[in-house]
Amino acid sequence: MAIIVLLQTNLFQIMETNKIIFFRNFLFRTFLISVLFAIFLAVVTFAFWDSWVALLANLKIEEKELTELTLTFFLHVRILLVFILLAPTLSLHWMVRSQK
Numbered sequence: 001m002a003i004i005v006l007l008q009t010n011l012f013q014i015m016e017t018n019k020i021i022f023f024r025n026f027l028f029r030t031f032l033i034s035v036l037f038a039i040f041l042a043v044v045t046f047a048f049w050d051s052w053v054a055l056l057a058n059l060k061i062e063e064k065e066l067t068e069l070t071l072t073f074f075l076h077v078r079i080l081l082v083f084i085l086l087a088p089t090l091s092l093h094w095m096v097r098s099q100k
Contacts, residue, residue, distance in 0.1 A: 017099055024092035031085040038077045045070060 045052070053063050 017096065020092055020096055020099075024089055024096060027085055027089040027092065031081060031089055034077075034081055034085060038074070038081065041077075042074065 053066060056066055
């Protein structure tokens with residue numbers, strides 16, 4: 001536990017507040033753009049579902065397999081958004097709040 005506190009103290013000394021704020025804003029804006037992109041992909045996917053099924057029927061891919069692929073894709077998008085973008089953004093936000 002003492003090692004973690006020591007590392008956090010050194011981290012605060014090394015990184016200036018402006019750098020932390022910059023990274024926080026960068027990650028948060030990346031998160032927002034990614035959410036908008038994911039919503040766009042979901043709308044396009046569901047709007048043209050019949051077209052996708054017809055196109056992939058030529059490749060002998062059934063609708064069941066397409067459904068599984070789509071759900072897996074959106075599961076991975078959610079994991080990316082929450083754990084890779086939002087979690088570091090929130091931690092940086094709390095770091096900035098604790099310094100003020």
